[in-house]
Amino acid sequence: MFRGHLCVKFANRSTESYHLRSLMKNLYRFHIRLIPLMLSIFAMGFAANAQSIEGDAAAGEKLFKTYCASCHKLDSKAIGPALGGVTDRRETDWLYSWIKNNATFRASGNSDAIAIFEEYNGSVMPQFEYLSDEEIGNILAYTANPPAKPIVVSDGPVVAGGEADNSGMQMWAMIILGAIFLVLVFILATVRNTLRVVKGEEPITVVEDASNYAKFLRKNTGFMTVLTIVVAVAFLNVTYWYLMDVGVEGGKGIEASYMPPHPEPGQEAQYGEQPIAFSHKLHAGENQIDCNYCHSSARHSKTSGIPSANVCMNCHMYVNGSEITDEAGNPKYGGERSPEIQKIYDAVGWDADKLAYIEGYEEKPIRWVRIHNLPDLAYFNHAQHVTAGQVECQTCHGPVEEMEVMYQYSSLTMGWCINCHRETEVKVNTNGYYEPQHDKLVEKYHGENITVEKIGGLECGKCHY
Amino acid sequence: MKMTTVIRATLAVSAMAVVATSCNYDNSTPGYTYMDDMYTSPSLEAYSAADEDILKNGMSAQKPVEGTIPRGYHPYEVPNTNEGYAWSKQHSDVVPAGFAAMDPAEGKELYTIFCAHCHGDKGDGNGILVQNEKILGVPGYGSSRLPDITPASAYHVVMYGKGVMGSHASQINYDERWKIIRYVWSLRAEQDGTPDIGESVQVEEEEAPAEEAEATHEETEEHA
Numbered sequence: 001m002f003r004g005h006l007c008v009k010f011a012n013r014s015t016e017s018y019h020l021r022s023l024m025k026n027l028y029r030f031h032i033r034l035i036p037l038m039l040s041i042f043a044m045g046f047a048a049n050a051q052s053i054e055g056d057a058a059a060g061e062k063l064f065k066t067y068c069a070s071c072h073k074l075d076s077k078a079i080g081p082a083l084g085g086v087t088d089r090r091e092t093d094w095l096y097s098w099i100k101n102n103a104t105f106r107a108s109g110n111s112d113a114i115a116i117f118e119e120y121n122g123s124v125m126p127q128f129e130y131l132s133d134e135e136i137g138n139i140l141a142y143t144a145n146p147p148a149k150p151i152v153v154s155d156g157p158v159v160a161g162g163e164a165d166n167s168g169m170q171m172w173a174m175i176i177l178g179a180i181f182l183v184l185v186f187i188l189a190t191v192r193n194t195l196r197v198v199k200g201e202e203p204i205t206v207v208e209d210a211s212n213y214a215k216f217l218r219k220n221t222g223f224m225t226v227l228t229i230v231v232a233v234a235f236l237n238v239t240y241w242y243l244m245d246v247g248v249e250g251g252k253g254i255e256a257s258y259m260p261p262h263p264e265p266g267q268e269a270q271y272g273e274q275p276i277a278f279s280h281k282l283h284a285g286e287n288q289i290d291c292n293y294c295h296s297s298a299r300h301s302k303t304s305g306i307p308s309a310n311v312c313m314n315c316h317m318y319v320n321g322s323e324i325t326d327e328a329g330n331p332k333y334g335g336e337r338s339p340e341i342q343k344i345y346d347a348v349g350w351d352a353d354k355l356a357y358i359e360g361y362e363e364k365p366i367r368w369v370r371i372h373n374l375p376d377l378a379y380f381n382h383a384q385h386v387t388a389g390q391v392e393c394q395t396c397h398g399p400v401e402e403m404e405v406m407y408q409y410s411s412l413t414m415g416w417c418i419n420c421h422r423e424t425e426v427k428v429n430t431n432g433y434y435e436p437q438h439d440k441l442v443e444k445y446h447g448e449n450i451t452v453e454k455i456g457g458l459e460c461g462k463c464h465y
Numbered sequence: 466m467k468m469t470t471v472i473r474a475t476l477a478v479s480a481m482a483v484v485a486t487s488c489n490y491d492n493s494t495p496g497y498t499y500m501d502d503m504y505t506s507p508s509l510e511a512y513s514a515a516d517e518d519i520l521k522n523g524m525s526a527q528k529p530v531e532g533t534i535p536r537g538y539h540p541y542e543v544p545n546t547n548e549g550y551a552w553s554k555q556h557s558d559v560v561p562a563g564f565a566a567m568d569p570a571e572g573k574e575l576y577t578i579f580c581a582h583c584h585g586d587k588g589d590g591n592g593i594l595v596q597n598e599k600i601l602g603v604p605g606y607g608s609s610r611l612p613d614i615t616p617a618s619a620y621h622v623v624m625y626g627k628g629v630m631g632s633h634a635s636q637i638n639y640d641e642r643w644k645i646i647r648y649v650w651s652l653r654a655e656q657d658g659t660p661d662i663g664e665s666v667q668v669e670e671e672e673a674p675a676e677e678a679e680a681t682h683e684e685t686e687e688h689a
Contacts, residue, residue: 065598065602066590066601066602069602070600070601070602070603070604070628070629071602071628071629078629079628079629122547123547124550207470207474246497246498246499247497247498247499247504286597287582287593287594287599288582288593289582289594290577290578290579290582292578292579293578293579293582293636296635296637300638302511303511303512306512308635310632310635311635311636313631314626314630314631314632314633315594315599315600317629317631318600318629319599319600323598323599365522365524370512375498375503375504376503376504376505376506376510377503377504
């Protein structure tokens with residue numbers, strides 16, 4: 001009911017904005033048709049101004065995002081100054097000269113141009129001589145009058161927590177069922193006792209009942225023996241799986257599984273809390289950044305590498321989370337920097353207002369909580385698997401690109417390692433460096449599958465020494 | 466008699482309560498291990514916590530002493546300034562010999578890992594982060610947008626970053642940087658619709674006298 005109501009509301013709003021937009025568009029077209037008329041009516045003095053402000057802001061937005069947005073934002077300072085309303089602050093001719101070739105413009109001795117260049121510490125703006133006057137006019141029209149963003153209506157499932165709530169619901173259902181059961185027992189006992197009273201017999205309390213059953217059991221030794229054996233076996237079974245689980249910190253390798261289960265689809269893992277709420281789902285999933293971009297040492301070294309904060313800053317110098325929107329399409333942090341990204345800035349000493357590193361800042365390393373921890377008694381090398389073996393990261397780490405919170409997907413037990421070494425075939429065709437060795441192997445085992453086992457993947461000394 | 470039954474019942478219920486509440490999966494701690502001495506290394510492993518009194522911030526991964534260079538290090542002494550960038554456009558000393566003759570395909574995988582999410586798979590400046598409007602204004606490699614870049618200036622940008630692009634020197638080593646730049650140059654040719662620089666090298670080699678061609682070949686191997 002409630003969701004339906006919401007949808008209707010959204011739909012209304014979107015049609016409203018659609019009407020508004022089409023109205024605006026029509027007005028625009030009308031306006032553009034008017035330009036030549038206006039130009040002919042008004043004298044030359046007005047011409048330059050009319051040219052700049054009457055541009056196609058929608059086309060200008062695209063151009064702005066392609067050419068300008070890496071250094072300029074509309075409403076805040078970036079590498080260059082904020083450009084919103086720049087046409088009010090500068091003469092149009094001045095802007096054209098600056099945009100086309102600011103170097104020659106500065107060399108011509110324009111004091112304003114030299115001043116702004118020095119204000120931004122001599123960051124060189126590229127020359128845009130290849131942009132036509134019309135294109136620059138469109139960009140300026142966009143900076144003067146950016147079209148309002150249409151409200152985004154998300155069709156996707158809004159409530160991700162719905163299923164997560166289920167587990168709580170189930171527990172309550174169990175408690176209520178238990179209570180009903182107890183009430184039923186009580187009612188039955190009362191009914192029986194009432195019947196006994198009617199028949200003229202003594203009523204029996206629950207405690208007496210229990211002792212009667214106990215007496216019955218004590219007489220039936222055969223039944224007791226079977227019961228004892230069943231209970232003992234169950235107990236031993238539980239103990240065995242519990243002991244097998246000691247030291248195993250994740251994964252689903254052990255069937256009986258007295259370990260943290262994998263989160264159900266749609267449910268979030270509630271594992272150790274990290275100092276920064278980093279989401280692999282956002283970075284590796286939605287934005288498809290390759291695992292090796294951040295974990296760049298996995299290709300060359302034993303450890304995969306927790307990226308140092310300078311790698312975060314490669315993108316987060318620019319991306320500060322202010323663009324993140326919630327389900328309704330409204331800014332999540334009110335257009336401000338994300339507090340989580342601010343934590344990176346605090347760690348490295350980045351002044352996000354001045355867009356520069358603070359000099360002499362004492363860096364505060366981020367203490368990530370370790371998730372995967374292979375025992376010291378086993379040797380594991382990432383480069384050996386990632387570069388030489390060409391194993392996908394997901395083979396061991398699971399669908400990381402879907403994980404909001406990182407968890408250990410595989411059990412990392414010896415049985416798990418060995419099993420993979422028995423089953424995985426060596427990629428003999430796609431690894432040029434080992435070609436001579438691979439050719440020999442193919443010759444030796446003609447026709448047979450060449451698994452990791454056949455190249456010594458089960459030797460004790462490969463991992464334990 | 467009655468009293469003992471009550472005590473027994475109380476005991477039984479409390480025992481059940483203890484059993485029921487002791488099943489607590491605390492997922493934030495690793496739990497018990499057998500023979501802890503074999504699990505945790507007495508020497509410092511990568512990322513293992515250290516004594517704060519001995520190592521700064523309690524980190525085992527400390528910065529090396531100033532002036533330390535890793536094995537296979539190639540110095541790059543052009544300063545990270547506007548002048549340095551302009552200099553790199555005019556001088557090609559840093560470009561390894563045989564750059565044009567390198568196989569562009571070698572850098573493709575690395576390009577996909579380190580560059581494609583912004584600059585796009587085709588080098589048109591339309592990577593996934595641009596499409597998602599996370600990072601905007603990323604240039605494509607075509608000559609219309611970047612008319613005067615050279616392999617040496619591209620190396621300068623990889624080393625120090627430029628504009629909103631950060632330094633990638635810590636993530637990519639010397640050989641990989643040049644493999645990537647070589648692939649970028651093949652993408653640049655593709656964007657411009659001109660032949661790849663490798664093709665003109667092949668033509669030159671065919672035309673050159675045999676001895677010279679051999680010499681170039683040896684030089685290439687040396688630097689590879």
